[in-house]
Amino acid sequence: MRGAMDKKIRVFLAKPGLDGHDRGVLIVGQALRDAGMEVIYSGLKQTPENLVEAALQEDVGILGLSILSGAHMALIPRIMELLRESDAGDVTVIAGGVIPNDDAEVLVAEHGVARVFGPGTDTREIVAFIREREERR
Amino acid sequence: MNHEEIDKIEREKERWEREVLTPALLARGERKERFETVSGHEIGRLYGPWDLPDADYVRDLGFPGEYPFTRGIHSTMYRGRPWTIRQFMGFGDPDESNRRLKYLIEHGAPGLNVAFDLPTIHGLNSDHALAHGEVGRDGVPVDSLEDIERLFAGIPLADVSTSLVIAYPPIPSMYLAMAIDQGADLKRLQGTFQNDSFCRDVAANVRVLPRRAELKLCTDVVEYFTNNVPRWYPISIVGYQIREKGCTAAQELAFNLSDGIEFVKSFIGRGLDVDRFGPRLSFMWNAHNDFFEEIAKYRAARRMWAHIMKERFGARDPRSMMIRFHTQTAGCSLTAQQPLNNVVRATIQGLAAVLGGTQSLHTDSYDEAMALPTEESLKLAVRTQQIIAEESGVANTIDPMGGSYFVEKLTSELEEEAWEYINKIDEMGGMLEAVENGFVQREVAHAAWRYQTGVEDGSQVIVGVNKYVEEDEPPIDLLKITQEMEDAQKERIARLKERRDEGKMREALERLREAAENDENLFELTMDAVRAYATLEEVWDVYRDRYGKFEESSILVESV
Amino acid sequence: MKDSPNDLYQKLLKGDRRAAARLITLVENADPSARQALKMLHRHSGGGHIVGMTGSPGSGKSTLTCRLARHYRDEDRSVGIICVDPSSPFTGGALLGDRVRMQELSGDPEVFIRSMGSRGALGGLSVATNDVINILDAFGKDVIIVETVGAGQVEIEVVKYTHTCIVVTMPGGGDEIQAIKAGILEIGDIFVVNKSDRDGAPRAVADLEMMLETKPGTSEEAWKPPVITTMALAGEGIDELAAAISAHRGFLVESGLLEEKTVQRMRAELLEILNLKVSRAAENALEEEGVGAELVRRMADREIDPHSAADEVVEYLLKRAGR
Structure with a gap:
C-alpha cells in the first residue's frame, strides 16, 4: 500500500539512432521490471535531444542506451553532453549492444558513461549494478 | 516397413528396455531429466522405425528434384554443382566496399551479397540529421546512382550473380540502370533482391511507410522483374532476421512461410500468374546452433512450401513448388567472449545448412559479435565453407540425413508445429494482420525471453559465456570505420546536386509523384528519377508524401 | 544536489521542467517533503x-x-x-x-x-x-x-x-x-x-x-x-x-457545473486522502502493543466480534486524536 515512503528505481531505456534491433533492450526491460523497477521505454529511432528531454521529464536515475549499429561513438558522447548542459550530470548512464572494448573504455573514461555492458551480459549483473548505483545516490 | 515388422521390433525394444536400459538407468541415470533442442523441442532417447509407423516414402520424401522436394530441389544436388559461397558485405563507402567485393571474388567467393547501411535502408541520404554516425557503419551507403556505379566499378554485371539486401524500387532501379548502361542483356541478368518488407519490420523494426504501402512497393519490384528480367529473383522471403530476434525453429518456419503466403497473395492480386513468378521466389533461413533441428527445418520447409504452392495456390509448374534458399549462420549465436570459438560455431551451423540442402551460404566471421569482419576473419569464413565443400565429403551424396529415424521424425514434428502456427495466422487473415495486431512480435518476444532465462540459469550452455569462462581475454583486431568516410560521403551529395541537371531531375520526380497518386507501378518511373540523379532521399520523399509515415506501436513483453 | 521543497516550488513556477519532474517523483514516492511544495502550489492550480x-x-x-x-x-x-x-x-x-x-x-x-x-x-x-x-x-x-x-x-x-x-x-x-x-x-x-x-x-x-x-x-x-x-x-x-x-x-x-465538478473533485480528493490517513492510523493502532494485538487475540478467542472490535478501535483513535 502506498503508505509510507515508496521509493522506486526508475530507468529510462532508449534506442538512439536508426538501429531497430530491440531484442536486447526488451529483455533487459523485462528483467529490470521483474526486479521491481519502473522501466520507461522510449521506442525506436530517438534523437539524442529528444531522449534526453524525455529522461528529464521522467526524472529517472538511470538512462540505459542500446545501440547495435556502430553509431555509438557519434551518439553517446552527444547524449552525455546534453545531459551535462541540462544540469543532469547526476543521471547514471549505462550502455549496451555491439560496442567494442576500445570504444567502451573511451566512453567510460572520457565521456562519463558509468558502464558498458557487452554482448552476453547476464541481466542479473545489470540489476545489481543499477541497485548499487541507486543506493549510493 | 509393414506393421508386423514394426511390432516385432517394438517387442525387441521392450526387451532391451527391460534387460539393458532399466538397469543402466537405475545405476547411473541420465545427465538431464529432459533433453531438448535450442528451441525447447523435446528430444527422445532413441529413435527407430516405431517413430514412423505411417511413413510413406514416395509421398513424404520422394526423389530429389521432384515433388515434394523433401530430399532436395535438384536431381543431382551438390554432385552437380556445390552451393554458392555468398558472403554478405558492405561498409564504409562504395569505394571501400568495391575493394572488398573484389577481394571476395579473388578468394573464391563469387556470389556477391551487398548489405546497405541504416540511412540507406530508411531512404535517407548520408547528410540527413538522423544519419549522423550511422553512415557506412553496418553496410554500404548509397545516396544516388553514382554510388552504385562506384560500388560495382570494374565488375561486369552481366557475368555475376548479385544479391542486394534491400527492398522497394530505388536501389534495385539503380542497379538495373547501371546494368543497362553496361549493355547487359536483361533477359540473362542474374541476382536476388531481399525485397521482403516483413522480415526487417518484425525483426529489426525497419519500417518507413505504413505496412500496406511497403507491401505494394515490394510488389512493384516483383511485377517489373517478372515481366522484364526473367532470370532475376526479385524477392527473398527471409526468416533469418526473425530468428535472430529470438524465435524458435518452428516459428521461423511458420512465420517465414506465412510471409511467403502473404506475398504470393499480393502478386496474384496484381494479376500475375503463379507459375510465372513462382519459379523466381527465393527464401532465406537462419542456421542456428541445434544441428539436427536446423537440418530438419530446411527439409520441412521444402515439403511445406511445395504443398502450399501446389495445393493452396494451384501451381502446376514444379519449379514454382521448389523452395530455393540462401542460409546464413546465426549472428545471434556469436559471442564476444573467446571469439575464435565462433569459427567452430560457424562450421557446425554451416554444415547443418549444407546437410539441409541450401543453395547458397554465408558463414559468419568470428569477430562479428563486435564489429564488421576484417579481411582476415572474412577469409577464414570463406575457407570454412571451402573445407566443408571440398574436404569433408559431405557433398558427395544427396540428402545424407534422409532416412535417419531421428531426422525424419524431427522433420515431421517441426512441420506439424509450424502448420499449427500457419493455420492460426490464416485465421487472423494472414501475416500482415498477424504482424499488425502484434501476435508475431509477442510470440517471438516470449521465445527470446525463454531462451535468455535458460542462459541465465545455466540450462542453455554458451561456451565462454556461462561455462568455461576466461578472465582477461586478450583483445583482437577489429575493423574500424572512420568518421572521415562519412564526412566525404556527405560532401559528395553536395557536389552531385551542383552537377546534375536540376530541371530534368525535377521533371522525373514530378512524373513519379503523379504515378504514386494514381497507385501505378512505380518501378520504371523511379528508375527514370535515379537516372536523372535524384538522390535516394528525394525519391523516398515522394513515397513518404504519398503514403505517410509508419507509426510505431511497440509490443512490450509481458511476464512469462 | 537536492533542492529543498521551497526551491522546487520557486523553480517550478518559473517554468523549470526538471523541478516539476522532481516534485512528481517525490509525490510518487509518497515522500513527506513533497507536502510543503504541494501546499504552496495549490493556489496556483x-x-x-x-x-x-x-x-x-x-x-x-x-x-x-x-x-x-x-x-x-x-x-x-x-x-x-x-x-x-x-x-x-x-x-x-x-x-x-x-x-x-x-x-x-x-x-x-x-x-x-x-x-x-x-x-x-x-x-x-x-x-x-x-x-x-x-x-x-x-x-x-x-x-x-x-x-x-x-x-x-x-x-x-x-x-x-x-x-x-x-x-x-x-x-x-x-x-x-x-x-x-x-x-x-x-x-x-x-x-x-x-x-x-x-x-x-x-x-x-x-x-x-x-x-x-x-x-x-x-x-x-x-x-x-x-x-x-x-x-x-x-x-x-x-x-x-x-x-x-x-x-x-x-x-x-x-x-455552473464546472464549479460543481471542481467541488466534486476536491471532495473526492479529500476523501481519498482521509481514507488513506485513517486507514494508516488504524493499521498503526493494530500494530501497537496492548491495543490492537490484544483486540485481535480476543477476537480469535471469540470473546469479541469484529464489529465491536472495530468500534473500540475507532473510539480509541478518536480519543487519541482529541488529546
Missing part, C-alpha cells in the same frame, strides 16, 4: 482543463492522446500528459511504454509527459495522480490529459473526477458490453469508437448510442455524451473530438 482518457488495452488510447495533444499544440496550447500503467502485483515493477506511441510529441518542450506505475495502490494511486495533476496545472499546462487502462476500479477512480472524461472503445470484441460491466458508461462525458475503419464500427456506435439514451437519470438539461468515431493512427476524427471537449467545457461553464 485550477487553470488547466483536465481530460481523462480511459478504455481497454489495445483500443488506441495512447495514439489518441498523442493526436489530441498535437491538435492542442497546433492551437499553441501547452499540454501535460500523465500515463498510468499497472505495476506488477508480484514485483512492484512496471514496463511503461506509452511514450512509444507518442513519438511525434517528443522534443517539444511545451509537452510534458510523465509515465506512472500504479504501484499496486488502493486509493493511493488516485491521491498521487491528483497531486501530479495539480503539479502540472500549477506548472501552467493548459490541458492535462490523464490516461489509464480502464480495467479496474482504481483506474476508473483516477479519471472519474476529471473535467471531461473520455471513454475509448473499438469495434468488435464485445467492448461495448464490457463498458457497462465496468461501470464506465456512467463516467464518460464523451465516447470514442476508435479504429472506425474496422468491421462493426457502425454497430458499435449504434449500440453505444442506444445504451446512452436508455441510461437512467437522464434529464433534458443534462449533458448528452456524444459518440465520436476516430481513426487515431490516420489522425481522423481528432478535430471532432477536440470540438466535443471544448463543447463539454462550454457546457460545464455555462451550467
Whole structure:
C-alpha cells in the first residue's frame, strides 16, 4: 500500500539512432521490471535531444542506451553532453549492444558513461549494478 | 516397413528396455531429466522405425528434384554443382566496399551479397540529421546512382550473380540502370533482391511507410522483374532476421512461410500468374546452433512450401513448388567472449545448412559479435565453407540425413508445429494482420525471453559465456570505420546536386509523384528519377508524401 | 544536489521542467517533503482543463492522446500528459511504454509527459495522480490529459473526477458490453469508437448510442455524451473530438457545473486522502502493543466480534486524536 515512503528505481531505456534491433533492450526491460523497477521505454529511432528531454521529464536515475549499429561513438558522447548542459550530470548512464572494448573504455573514461555492458551480459549483473548505483545516490 | 515388422521390433525394444536400459538407468541415470533442442523441442532417447509407423516414402520424401522436394530441389544436388559461397558485405563507402567485393571474388567467393547501411535502408541520404554516425557503419551507403556505379566499378554485371539486401524500387532501379548502361542483356541478368518488407519490420523494426504501402512497393519490384528480367529473383522471403530476434525453429518456419503466403497473395492480386513468378521466389533461413533441428527445418520447409504452392495456390509448374534458399549462420549465436570459438560455431551451423540442402551460404566471421569482419576473419569464413565443400565429403551424396529415424521424425514434428502456427495466422487473415495486431512480435518476444532465462540459469550452455569462462581475454583486431568516410560521403551529395541537371531531375520526380497518386507501378518511373540523379532521399520523399509515415506501436513483453 | 521543497516550488513556477519532474517523483514516492511544495502550489492550480482518457488495452488510447495533444499544440496550447500503467502485483515493477506511441510529441518542450506505475495502490494511486495533476496545472499546462487502462476500479477512480472524461472503445470484441460491466458508461462525458475503419464500427456506435439514451437519470438539461468515431493512427476524427471537449467545457461553464465538478473533485480528493490517513492510523493502532494485538487475540478467542472490535478501535483513535 502506498503508505509510507515508496521509493522506486526508475530507468529510462532508449534506442538512439536508426538501429531497430530491440531484442536486447526488451529483455533487459523485462528483467529490470521483474526486479521491481519502473522501466520507461522510449521506442525506436530517438534523437539524442529528444531522449534526453524525455529522461528529464521522467526524472529517472538511470538512462540505459542500446545501440547495435556502430553509431555509438557519434551518439553517446552527444547524449552525455546534453545531459551535462541540462544540469543532469547526476543521471547514471549505462550502455549496451555491439560496442567494442576500445570504444567502451573511451566512453567510460572520457565521456562519463558509468558502464558498458557487452554482448552476453547476464541481466542479473545489470540489476545489481543499477541497485548499487541507486543506493549510493 | 509393414506393421508386423514394426511390432516385432517394438517387442525387441521392450526387451532391451527391460534387460539393458532399466538397469543402466537405475545405476547411473541420465545427465538431464529432459533433453531438448535450442528451441525447447523435446528430444527422445532413441529413435527407430516405431517413430514412423505411417511413413510413406514416395509421398513424404520422394526423389530429389521432384515433388515434394523433401530430399532436395535438384536431381543431382551438390554432385552437380556445390552451393554458392555468398558472403554478405558492405561498409564504409562504395569505394571501400568495391575493394572488398573484389577481394571476395579473388578468394573464391563469387556470389556477391551487398548489405546497405541504416540511412540507406530508411531512404535517407548520408547528410540527413538522423544519419549522423550511422553512415557506412553496418553496410554500404548509397545516396544516388553514382554510388552504385562506384560500388560495382570494374565488375561486369552481366557475368555475376548479385544479391542486394534491400527492398522497394530505388536501389534495385539503380542497379538495373547501371546494368543497362553496361549493355547487359536483361533477359540473362542474374541476382536476388531481399525485397521482403516483413522480415526487417518484425525483426529489426525497419519500417518507413505504413505496412500496406511497403507491401505494394515490394510488389512493384516483383511485377517489373517478372515481366522484364526473367532470370532475376526479385524477392527473398527471409526468416533469418526473425530468428535472430529470438524465435524458435518452428516459428521461423511458420512465420517465414506465412510471409511467403502473404506475398504470393499480393502478386496474384496484381494479376500475375503463379507459375510465372513462382519459379523466381527465393527464401532465406537462419542456421542456428541445434544441428539436427536446423537440418530438419530446411527439409520441412521444402515439403511445406511445395504443398502450399501446389495445393493452396494451384501451381502446376514444379519449379514454382521448389523452395530455393540462401542460409546464413546465426549472428545471434556469436559471442564476444573467446571469439575464435565462433569459427567452430560457424562450421557446425554451416554444415547443418549444407546437410539441409541450401543453395547458397554465408558463414559468419568470428569477430562479428563486435564489429564488421576484417579481411582476415572474412577469409577464414570463406575457407570454412571451402573445407566443408571440398574436404569433408559431405557433398558427395544427396540428402545424407534422409532416412535417419531421428531426422525424419524431427522433420515431421517441426512441420506439424509450424502448420499449427500457419493455420492460426490464416485465421487472423494472414501475416500482415498477424504482424499488425502484434501476435508475431509477442510470440517471438516470449521465445527470446525463454531462451535468455535458460542462459541465465545455466540450462542453455554458451561456451565462454556461462561455462568455461576466461578472465582477461586478450583483445583482437577489429575493423574500424572512420568518421572521415562519412564526412566525404556527405560532401559528395553536395557536389552531385551542383552537377546534375536540376530541371530534368525535377521533371522525373514530378512524373513519379503523379504515378504514386494514381497507385501505378512505380518501378520504371523511379528508375527514370535515379537516372536523372535524384538522390535516394528525394525519391523516398515522394513515397513518404504519398503514403505517410509508419507509426510505431511497440509490443512490450509481458511476464512469462 | 537536492533542492529543498521551497526551491522546487520557486523553480517550478518559473517554468523549470526538471523541478516539476522532481516534485512528481517525490509525490510518487509518497515522500513527506513533497507536502510543503504541494501546499504552496495549490493556489496556483485550477487553470488547466483536465481530460481523462480511459478504455481497454489495445483500443488506441495512447495514439489518441498523442493526436489530441498535437491538435492542442497546433492551437499553441501547452499540454501535460500523465500515463498510468499497472505495476506488477508480484514485483512492484512496471514496463511503461506509452511514450512509444507518442513519438511525434517528443522534443517539444511545451509537452510534458510523465509515465506512472500504479504501484499496486488502493486509493493511493488516485491521491498521487491528483497531486501530479495539480503539479502540472500549477506548472501552467493548459490541458492535462490523464490516461489509464480502464480495467479496474482504481483506474476508473483516477479519471472519474476529471473535467471531461473520455471513454475509448473499438469495434468488435464485445467492448461495448464490457463498458457497462465496468461501470464506465456512467463516467464518460464523451465516447470514442476508435479504429472506425474496422468491421462493426457502425454497430458499435449504434449500440453505444442506444445504451446512452436508455441510461437512467437522464434529464433534458443534462449533458448528452456524444459518440465520436476516430481513426487515431490516420489522425481522423481528432478535430471532432477536440470540438466535443471544448463543447463539454462550454457546457460545464455555462451550467455552473464546472464549479460543481471542481467541488466534486476536491471532495473526492479529500476523501481519498482521509481514507488513506485513517486507514494508516488504524493499521498503526493494530500494530501497537496492548491495543490492537490484544483486540485481535480476543477476537480469535471469540470473546469479541469484529464489529465491536472495530468500534473500540475507532473510539480509541478518536480519543487519541482529541488529546
